[in-house]
Amino acid sequence: MSGPDLSVDLGGIALRNPVLTASGTFGYGTELAPFLDLRRLGGIVTKSLTLEPRSGNLPRRIAETQGGMLNAIGLENVGVDAFLREKLPALHPDVVVVASVFGTEVEQYAEVCERLSTSTRVAGVEINASCPHVKSGGIEFGQNPRLLADLVRGVRRATSRPLLVKLSPNVTSIAEMATVCEGEGADALSLINTLQALDVDVETRRPVLRNVLGGLSGPAIRPVALRMVWQASRAVSIPICGIGGIMNAEDALKFLICGATAVQVGTASYLDPTAAGEIADGIAQWARRRGISRIADLVGTLEIPG
Amino acid sequence: MSGPDLSVDLGGIALRNPVLTASGTFGYGTELAPFLDLRRLGGIVTKSLTLEPRSGNLPRRIAETQGGMLNAIGLENVGVDAFLREKLPALHPDVVVVASVFGTEVEQYAEVCERLSTSTRVAGVEINASCPHVKSGGIEFGQNPRLLADLVRGVRRATSRPLLVKLSPNVTSIAEMATVCEGEGADALSLINTLQALDVDVETRRPVLRNVLGGLSGPAIRPVALRMVWQASRAVSIPICGIGGIMNAEDALKFLICGATAVQVGTASYLDPTAAGEIADGIAQWARRRGISRIADLVGTLEIPG
Amino acid sequence: MTHPPLRVDARVREGRAEGGANHRLRLFVPGFEAFAPGQFAMLSPGAVGAAERFDPLLPRPMAIYRAHGADGGREVEVLYKVHGRGTALLAQARAGDRVRFVGPLGRPFPEAPRGALALLVGGGTGVASLYELAARTRAASGARVRVLLGARSGADLMGLADFESLGVEVVVVTEDGSLGEKGLVTEPLERMLGAESDAIVYACGPTPMMRRAAALAAAGGRRCWVSLENPMACGYGVCLGCAAPRAGGGFVLVCRDGPVLDADIVDWERLAG
Amino acid sequence: MTHPPLRVDARVREGRAEGGANHRLRLFVPGFEAFAPGQFAMLSPGAVGAAERFDPLLPRPMAIYRAHGADGGREVEVLYKVHGRGTALLAQARAGDRVRFVGPLGRPFPEAPRGALALLVGGGTGVASLYELAARTRAASGARVRVLLGARSGADLMGLADFESLGVEVVVVTEDGSLGEKGLVTEPLERMLGAESDAIVYACGPTPMMRRAAALAAAGGRRCWVSLENPMACGYGVCLGCAAPRAGGGFVLVCRDGPVLDADIVDWERLAG
């Protein structure tokens, strides 16, 4: 008996199943080798890559909150060249690799995308728009429709690879931001990145994180992520990759029902390095139990009571 | 030996301690009589009141999420007149009562404020700005700086009582919204209201809440609330009442350190009807242990490492 | 008669699996004095321990099954089914654990009129709300009581032995016929309402069961009390989360106006489930 | 020699309080084979049970204290102090509970050179990282080992009896003088470094202690290995949360490049705590 068809098309990236790993939570994939055969996954998204290597923020960089965690890693990464030279070749050729890209100016993003496009191993690029735009004094690209349009336009020119834009949730209207990206030629959207947050140590009266502000991830944010995926999916017709607090197959299915074509698993991999694989398997089992032959048919089936 | 001085001034409302209860989580106060002497609290904020009684949304109205809960009550309330006639007189005269106000047009808000101002028992009004503005097709007053300015201006004319504006967290820049309110004469700000959210039942493929969208509250949102309180407190000089996931005295102290003059306890009262009282007592104990004689001195003492 | 509610940390005396998804929890509740049949408590599984735990966040409403005398408090029993995360975590409670207890809450079942036949109809978890009512009606002079218990199968049935030991007549109905009569518990109810002119119905269970019991009682002109099991956040009237649609418009709060309600005031069409 | 890590649900054999904030956990870890001194595991308190529990969310890094042979796995012991919420909840674990176990992780302590005197300096929870090193160094031919254990008071000291039963020399130092020498554990270290020309230092404990040990070793031209205890989310190199500043700029990952690091590569000025 053949299993359910889990394959989906994420803006031109063919995935064997809808489960990817989220940027910054899975390294460059190689770290997972002792735990997980990456071919169980739809694909992996790398740590966000910059033009030059970055060494990141001073510790403390992470902290736990209730149902979530804060991080301010400071986008430490090996840089795009070392990634292409050292990390990418170490991955099995059957692993679908999406490269996450980060910069402080449009030109940097575009340059990183160009270099990534030289490798046939890069199935697509994901633009991390949750980055402070240096000239605008700290506002994120993803928080301003005009900056976001400039960014997507710039990277769209730089690559013909499938282009995903990862949106910041720290906005009044996610539908507006989604529409901007679609208008500038993005092939798919990823959402959400972390919610901007703060925690304080009452004893020292200092922020827990050295960077003061951090990003909140984990199950705490899942209901916000589901809301945004649903709103974005109604605003655009390009596919969406749902992210935020996915801990198990049921959570992933919720995102599909709300309109996500695929999902990314983030914080869950910290608790359990096999989480993304288990989630992919769990979706298959669920579909089999329900007699669902194509998982793509589930996408966007949320039923709104009259 | 006299205890620490816990009194604070919240925009002209003198509070014996900085702990209030949050609108919609404490009824009209009378329901708590079997559990808690309300005079242990700084004050209470009522369920949001409208001009006419409202019966609210069809169930299901509440659901649990990880570290939080969703609600879509639909602002069921007895209406301002029944509140003044039946609920307010039932409270002990020493209980500080802040009336929360809600409407779908500025005129409704203003009218409710006027009626509330006829009672000397109303220490202040809190404008719930997380309400869809009917003419703008569902966008909340608190999500648009122009709508928010109109609202605050309108209610400021209608009452000379201390005026608190309760902000929606579903915005790109909380500092901008805070500044608008200060400019229009608000005496204090309350933040945050719930984060707009969604949860789904995978079996039925329906939203868990009949209203589809709901508001996320509880410890899950605390780091977001702390961030917004800190950002708002740096943008304005009027006092701030911090709200969001406060479960114990330590949580409340974090808000004070981040710049809140007082706090409101919401979801915690569902788990434990005595929570707000315990938090007020816990703050006193902490201050005593630390040798802090005036709790007001703690406000805004967050130390940012250089 | 109702009793003022307590908010107290109860201590687990015993947590026991009783077959199927059924569990029994025996709690020592300091200061607890009395309750009336149909009242409930809010239990926080895991809130109280060496460290506060917020998963699950909200307390769970549970009928007070019965209470036994003890010094400085009483031992309270709760019968429940493992349904979702909260009850699954409650099932991990062991002797010595603490559980936050807020109760007794809500309005109880009114007493049956003298001489009437009280028909207690329970299905699923609703069975737990009826034990004390059966016990007290049995003990009251002049009242007659018959208990109708329904479940999917015999293994799913809660508390049967307890009811039988009361010496009341118990009719068991299972959907698969594995115990007692095969079918729905409302089928013997219909027969009995036809045969007994002075009956009064007390029902607690799944909404379709209560809806049917209410319709049968109304058709026969009999009084019917139902105890609703709605999702609750607070249990004491401040969150407005437990609203049930009222016949003629608006809502009642299940925790404050109920959980026991006159079946006639419930809008059965708009009630979810 | 390192061993490939497992991700497995371990079963609690015993959780025991050992005075002060100290606790011991004995876990049966299916499939576990071996580990090297200084390696650690990520333990999820409460993640695995009848229902998944996400409070606390993140796993906690804990040194593998020692492991005993058993069929199809090994019994792993962990010694820990109740510090915050996660360890307080871990202390509630009882026999039969399951705990997610990811390990062994990280780089171990290098062996002491033949003939050298290994000075093992432990403070606070750091003591737990040194037991296996003491045991194996003792067993190795040609190595000498001396253990210096520090704590605030005698009651706070972890695992003393275990170290003593190894037959190694143990020097105890407490800040309040309630057991052993009064003072800081780095004081006897300083004396011994002065007296012993062929010493090598292995240190694990609070940052100020390790900083001082590193400085003393460096001043005397001795090799010093430290095992850092940084906050971690993943434990296997993907979150980049555990970064420690590297001398000369940049960072090392404590979970991947450590936890055992050459004291010379740590930037002690920029290291928090």
Ligand SMILES: Cc1cc2nc3c(=O)[nH]c(=O)nc-3n(C[C@H](O)[C@H](O)[C@H](O)COP(=O)(O)OP(=O)(O)OC[C@H]3O[C@@H](n4cnc5c(N)ncnc54)[C@H](O)[C@@H]3O)c2cc1C
């Ligand atoms: C007055 C009253 C008395 C009750 N007495 C009993 C009893 O004696 N024995 C028993 O087994 N059950 C009883 N219930 C039902 C019981 O409260 C639910 O089965 C339980 O809350 C489910 O929690 P969960 O975490 O397992 O399910 P989840 O689905 O994980 O719970 C998620 C949320 O939904 C709520 N919820 C889900 N199902 C129900 C339900 N049927 N009723 C109320 N809330 C629900 C939970 O409280 C929680 O807030 C009673 C309910 C009420 C209102």
Ligand SMILES: Cc1cc2nc3c(=O)[nH]c(=O)nc-3n(C[C@H](O)[C@H](O)[C@H](O)COP(=O)(O)OP(=O)(O)OC[C@H]3O[C@@H](n4cnc5c(N)ncnc54)[C@H](O)[C@@H]3O)c2cc1C
């Ligand atoms: C490699 C390594 C080995 C360790 N071995 C042991 C051991 O054998 N015995 C022992 O008692 N402790 C050990 N620790 C320290 C132990 O991990 C912390 O005490 C524990 O995580 C504190 O968790 P908590 O929930 O009680 O504290 P909380 O302060 O509530 O924890 C909040 C968060 O901070 C992290 N955190 C807080 N303090 C520390 C700390 N000192 N080190 C690392 N993370 C911290 C927690 O992991 C958690 O993510 C080790 C740490 C590391 C890195």
Ligand SMILES: Cc1cc2nc3c(=O)[nH]c(=O)nc-3n(C[C@H](O)[C@H](O)[C@H](O)COP(=O)(O)O)c2cc1C
């Ligand atoms: C420690 C950490 C580092 C992250 N780094 C990145 C990053 O480099 N680029 C990026 O786009 N997102 C990054 N993210 C965000 C995640 O990819 C994801 O959007 C977010 O964590 C929400 O998903 P989750 O709740 O499943 O973790 C990071 C998240 C965490 C927790």
Ligand SMILES: Cc1cc2nc3c(=O)[nH]c(=O)nc-3n(C[C@H](O)[C@H](O)[C@H](O)COP(=O)(O)O)c2cc1C
């Ligand atoms: C069930 C429920 C009903 C609420 N009703 C109102 C309301 O009527 N008016 C209002 O301003 N806020 C309302 N709130 C929001 C709370 O006052 C508070 O801002 C929010 O819950 C965050 O605080 P918490 O995390 O402590 O609950 C409600 C919240 C809940 C959970």
Ligand code: FES
């Ligand atoms: S459960 Fe909160 S009002 Fe009824």
Ligand code: FES
């Ligand atoms: S703990 Fe995650 S990288 Fe070290």
